[in-house]
Amino acid sequence: xxxxxxxxxxxxxxxxxxxxxxxxxxxxxxxxxxxxxxxxxxxxxxxxxxxxxxxxxxxxxxxxxxxxxxxxxxxxxxxxxxxxxxxxxxxxxxxxxxxxxxxxxxxxxxxxxxxxxxxxxxxxxxxxxxxxxxxxxxxxxxxxxxxxxxxxxxxxxxxxxxxxxxxxxxxxxxxxxxxxxxxxxxxxxxxxxxxxxxxxxxxxxxxxxxxxxxxxxxxxxxxxxxxxxxxxxxxxxxxxxxxxxxxxxxxxxxxxxxxxxxxxxxxxxxxxxxxxxxxxxxxxxx
Amino acid sequence: xxxxxxxxxxxxxxxxxxxxxxxxxxxxxxxxxxxxxxxxxxxxxxxxxxxxxxxxxxxxxxxxxxxxxxxxxxxxxxxxxxxxxxxxxxxxxxxxxxxxxxxxxxxxxxxxxxxxxxxxxxxxxxxxxxxxxxxxxxxxxxxxxxxxxxxxxxxxxxxxxxxxxxxxxxxxxxxxxxxxxxxxxxxxxxxxxxxxxxxxxxxxxxxxxxxxxxxxxxxxxxxxxxxxxxxxxxxxxxxxxxxxxxxxxxxxxxxxxxxxxxxxxx
Numbered sequence: 001x002x003x004x005x006x007x008x009x010x011x012x013x014x015x016x017x018x019x020x021x022x023x024x025x026x027x028x029x030x031x032x033x034x035x036x037x038x039x040x041x042x043x044x045x046x047x048x049x050x051x052x053x054x055x056x057x058x059x060x061x062x063x064x065x066x067x068x069x070x071x072x073x074x075x076x077x078x079x080x081x082x083x084x085x086x087x088x089x090x091x092x093x094x095x096x097x098x099x100x101x102x103x104x105x106x107x108x109x110x111x112x113x114x115x116x117x118x119x120x121x122x123x124x125x126x127x128x129x130x131x132x133x134x135x136x137x138x139x140x141x142x143x144x145x146x147x148x149x150x151x152x153x154x155x156x157x158x159x160x161x162x163x164x165x166x167x168x169x170x171x172x173x174x175x176x177x178x179x180x181x182x183x184x185x186x187x188x189x190x191x192x193x194x195x196x197x198x199x200x201x202x203x204x205x206x207x208x209x210x211x212x213x214x215x216x217x218x219x220x221x222x223x224x225x226x227x228x229x230x231x232x233x234x235x236x237x238x239x240x241x242x243x244x245x246x247x248x249x250x251x252x253x254x255x256x257x258x259x260x261x262x263x264x265x266x267x268x269x270x271x272x273x274x275x276x277x278x279x280x281x282x283x284x285x286x
Numbered sequence: 287x288x289x290x291x292x293x294x295x296x297x298x299x300x301x302x303x304x305x306x307x308x309x310x311x312x313x314x315x316x317x318x319x320x321x322x323x324x325x326x327x328x329x330x331x332x333x334x335x336x337x338x339x340x341x342x343x344x345x346x347x348x349x350x351x352x353x354x355x356x357x358x359x360x361x362x363x364x365x366x367x368x369x370x371x372x373x374x375x376x377x378x379x380x381x382x383x384x385x386x387x388x389x390x391x392x393x394x395x396x397x398x399x400x401x402x403x404x405x406x407x408x409x410x411x412x413x414x415x416x417x418x419x420x421x422x423x424x425x426x427x428x429x430x431x432x433x434x435x436x437x438x439x440x441x442x443x444x445x446x447x448x449x450x451x452x453x454x455x456x457x458x459x460x461x462x463x464x465x466x467x468x469x470x471x472x473x474x475x476x477x478x479x480x481x482x483x484x485x486x487x488x489x490x491x492x493x494x495x496x497x498x499x500x501x502x503x504x505x506x507x508x509x510x511x512x513x514x515x516x517x518x519x520x521x522x523x524x525x526x527x528x529x530x531x532x533x534x535x536x537x538x539x540x541x542x543x544x545x546x547x548x549x550x551x552x
Binding site for chain 2: 035038091094102105110118119129131183200225243267
């Protein structure tokens with residue numbers, strides 16, 4: 001310490017400054033890496049060594065349908081979320097802060113509200129005798145209750161509701177970073193609003209849309225709670241199938257194999273996202 | 287012109303209208319649940335035929351609900367403390383360390399946030415079954431701390447990145463020990479980050495459903511597990527009452543956060 005306390009010292013031969021990460025590293029190594037690796041090993045050893053779990057997974061029409069459905073739901077949710085989020089983010093990026101903070105407050109309130117509470121609200125709202133069906137029938141728009149729950153419609157509504165804040169908040173940042181001058185210049189040079197939107201605003205916000213969209217897609221792929229409660233048995237998603245295979249069928253080998261597939265797909269998409277936004281900026285918007 | 291609020295013309299009205307609709311879409315389910323919890327219809331008819339407090343009475347008279355809430359609070363408090371302490375130590379390494387693999391370490395510590403929870407849930411459940419931690423408070427706290435850690439590291443590391451280290455060095459030059467300098471100069475300067483970390487990691491545990499469903503035992507249930515069980519059975523209005531209390535808690539947390547941030551950032 002004497003005289004050069006500012007110099008970094010190496011503790012017990014560890015690289016300088018890495019000591020603080022030891023508790024975190026131990027915890028994550030022991031209770032995250034080890035269990036996940038053990039689970040993945042189980043997919044090729046349980047009930048006996050070999051690839052039979054993967055053969056069962058990709059050879060069965062039921063499971064392939066679960067995969068396809070998972071991608072379909074995630075894609076639909078992502079597209080709808082982008083379309084709904086963009087105008088809101090656009091407005092939030094330019095509106096007076098006093099008004100904007102009300103909208104931000106509502107977004108944060110919905111985001112922080114317990115996930116099960118939000119899903120429960122949609123279960124009640126969307127059911128056969130729920131408010132939405134009654135209102136539509138009362139207005140004479142429909143005569144029979146619409147099937148809004150336990151199908152793709154229900155999952156999409158519930159998931160878009162949950163994903164919107166994750167798309168809106170980063171997009172506001174992207175849109176705020178765009179120089180309003182470029183659009184003024186476009187207008188001065190005779191571009192119609194539609195042209196200015198298509199040739200300037202949209203291309204400039206595309207990185208934000210792509211990054212946010214990919215995040216929503218990845219989160220939707222592995223989502224469990226909302227699809228399990230709002231979806232139907234005929235369009236089960238991968239996460240629910242994994243949970244069921246392990247919890248009800250006690251088929252750990254098959255469940256582990258399905259988990260491995262989900263892990264690989266998620267991590268691959270995550271890696272793409274990291275390249276797009278840069279590792280340092282990831283999660284910066286908390 | 288498209289980014290000038292005052293020169294948008296008719297488009298501004300359209301965008302504002304759409305934004306108002308989306309804000310209503312985000313807000314309505316929350317308000318709806320609160321209204322419903324005071325409605326007298328067991329079948330959740332809306333608008334309710336009358337108003338009542340009986341679902342709250344039923345909720346508060348049921349020891350299973352109270353136990354679940356207390357269990358959740360206890361676990362989440364422990365998780366928040368552990369995640370903040372471990373996350374704080376890790377953040378110093380991640381922000382200031384000069385070693386190879388620092389980015390890799392950062393990626394590794396943040397991975398639990400990206401991996402689908404269901405994969406982690408069955409992995410840790412299988413692991414805890416083997417070492418006898420399944421269905422225990424310790425097991426819950428460990429599993430939730432893993433999930434909460436990224437939410438603690440991100441705000442603390444961000445705050446630390448924004449802190450000028452030369453202030454800490456100046457304290458050391460003036461005779462403080464490195465530990466003193468960190469405790470008395472650096473920590474108070476990044477307190478907003480630490481405070482956010484505590485809130486986020488508390489919520490990460492308090493609201494966690496998936497790991498909890500696997501980990502819960504008949505004698506150890508968190509609040510989300512209890513709600514999950516009720517939702518699968520029937521849509522009882524008691525769940526609406528419990529949910530409304532959770533909404534109230536969220537609002538309270540938002541207000542406290544806003545007030546503390548304002549105060550701390552002075």
